[in-house]
Amino acid sequence: MYTQAMDTLGKDAEDRKPVRSAEQAMLEARFDARIDDGAFIEAKDWMPDHYRKTLVRQISQHAHSEIVGMLPEGNWISRAPTLKRKAILLAKVQDEGGHGLYLYAAAETLGTSRDEMLYALHTGKAKYSSIFNYPTLTWADVGAIGWLVDGAAIMNQVPICRCSYAPYARAMVRICREESFHQRQGFESLLTMMQHGTEAQKAMVQDAVDRWWWPSVMMFGPPDDQSPNSAQSMRWGIKRISNDELRQKFVDAAVEQAKVLGVTLPDPDLKWNEERQHHDFGAIDWDEFWNVIAGNGPCNRERIAARVKAWDDGAWVREAALAHAEKQQQRFKEAA
Numbered sequence: 111m112y113t114q115a116m117d118t119l120g121k122d123a124e125d126r127k128p129v130r131s132a133e134q135a136m137l138e139a140r141f142d143a144r145i146d147d148g149a150f151i152e153a154k155d156w157m158p159d160h161y162r163k164t165l166v167r168q169i170s171q172h173a174h175s176e177i178v179g180m181l182p183e184g185n186w187i188s189r190a191p192t193l194k195r196k197a198i199l200l201a202k203v204q205d206e207g208g209h210g211l212y213l214y215a216a217a218e219t220l221g222t223s224r225d226e227m228l229y230a231l232h233t234g235k236a237k238y239s240s241i242f243n244y245p246t247l248t249w250a251d252v253g254a255i256g257w258l259v260d261g262a263a264i265m266n267q268v269p270i271c272r273c274s275y276a277p278y279a280r281a282m283v284r285i286c287r288e289e290s291f292h293q294r295q296g297f298e299s300l301l302t303m304m305q306h307g308t309e310a311q312k313a314m315v316q317d318a319v320d321r322w323w324w325p326s327v328m329m330f331g332p333p334d335d336q337s338p339n340s341a342q343s344m345r346w347g348i349k350r351i352s353n354d355e356l357r358q359k360f361v362d363a364a365v366e367q368a369k370v371l372g373v374t375l376p377d378p379d380l381k382w383n384e385e386r387q388h389h390d391f392g393a394i395d396w397d398e399f400w401n402v403i404a405g406n407g408p409c410n411r412e413r414i415a416a417r418v419k420a421w422d423d424g425a426w427v428r429e430a431a432l433a434h435a436e437k438q439q440q441r442f443k444e445a446a
């Protein structure tokens with residue numbers, strides 16, 4: 111006997127929740143038990159609707175971040191200072207494109223098509239990381255993105271390798287390996303300028319760090335007590351470590367790396383707290399963060415316009431690929 115069609119709307123908000131059928135309750139209990147056991151969920155396994163939607167939201171936003179994230183650094187490919195730096199940057203930007211593709215594929219396993227996800231991006235309905243709405247003004251910005259942005263990305267993404275949704279977790283293992291190379295190349299590029307560069311080059315590095323520091327600290331998302339999705343995502347093992355904990359780990363690691371580089375992090379309140387065994391840091395400008403997410407950062411419009419143009423310019427490729435696939439199918443049918 112199933113009761114999911116019963117309308118039980120009452121006066122109180124709690125009563126307004128539709129009554130779950132016995133079968134639904136059993137499936138949910140079994141699902142929760144699997145999550146508690148640390149089991150991985152595969153695409154064909156039963157999952158609650160909200161779990162599916164949460165994953166599509168997060169994975170598609172993550173995929174969008176990767177492909178929008180190609181733009182700020184892509185801006186410097188033709189102006190890289192040496193052939194070696196150009197080759198490294200080309201490989202890195204291509205890697206980010208690849209990450210986007212793995213992630214779109216992982217999201218597609220949940221029943222949402224890539225076209226739907228891209229439509230949401232192009233029409234401003236989908237989010238992507240706030241960090242990619244800042245401009246890359248000098249060559250040092252490319253190094254700062256590698257060091258700080260990829261550094262923050264790894265800190266956030268390593269725990270996702272243990273995400274309860276297996277296709278996402280598997281994609282993240284490969285992505286993290288590549289991100290770690292990205293972080294190191296950025297650090298090494300800045301270190302070269304700081305150790306062997308002219309005074310002007312050293313000043314350029316410091317200026318890039320001054321501009322990228324706070325947006326990188328914001329990348330981890332709002333504070334835990336203002337993060338509407340965290341509690342449920344942690345419960346489901348989608349997120350393993352909270353926004354604030356990851357931010358703290360990032361700050362602690364970056365302080366030591368900044369010493370090696372010889373740069374100053376632009377935060378006068380940054381200091382070691384013996385009691386907490388962590389660095390304290392200054393207040394984050396959350397107004398700036400929400401403003402960027404709302405579409406009003408320095409480059410939001412430019413980024414979306416570039417993605418829409420790439421989509422429009424690529425129409426003939428998609429049409430040609432479809433025509434080719436249809437022809438092949440036709441030939442296959444005729445031969446059978």
Ligand code: FAQ
Pocket residue numbers: 167168171172173175176179180206237238239240241255259260263266267328329330331332336337338339340343349353403
């Ligand atoms: N930017 O409740 P929470 C990379 C939104 S990849 C924009 O805490 P959640 C590689 C959030 O979506 C970087 N929006 O949300 C690379 C939510 O809005 P919604 C991307 C943000 O999901 C490097 C609302 O605020 N990485 O860098 C941001 O539990 C170099 C409330 O927030 C990932 O996507 C933000 N920074 O936690 C590429 C990793 N933060 O959806 C090229 C996977 C929060 O309810 C070059 N994602 N929001 O409308 C995650 O781990 C999580 O989704 C968080 C947010 C931690 C980003």
